[in-house]
Amino acid sequence: MNAVTLDQLQEYLPFLIPIILVEMALMITALVHVLRHKNYRFGNRILWVVLVVCLQIVGPIVYFTIGRGEE
Numbered sequence: 617m618n619a620v621t622l623d624q625l626q627e628y629l630p631f632l633i634p635i636i637l638v639e640m641a642l643m644i645t646a647l648v649h650v651l652r653h654k655n656y657r658f659g660n661r662i663l664w665v666v667l668v669v670c671l672q673i674v675g676p677i678v679y680f681t682i683g684r685g686e687e
Contacts, residue, residue: 639673646676655685 646668650661664683668675 642673642676643668646679649684650679653685656683657685658683 647665650664650668654661656664664679667683668679671678
C-alpha cells in the first residue's frame with residue numbers, strides 16, 4: 617500500500633483547494649435551505665441533511681435538482 621507523501625500532496629494541492637471550497641459552499645448552501653424550508657418533494661428534513669453531508673458534492677446537487685420542494 618502506497619502512502620501519500622508530503623511532496624505528492626503539495627503537488628495536487630492547487631487542484632484540491634478549489635474543489636474543496638466549491639464542495640463546502642454547495643454543502644452549506646444546501647444545508648441552510650434544508651433547515652429553513654419544510655416542504656420537500658421526497659423524504660424529510662433528516663434524510664436530506666444526512667444526504668447533503670454524507671454524499672459530499674453529489675448530495676447537494678441531488679437535493680437542488682429533485683429534493684427541493686415548492687417555495
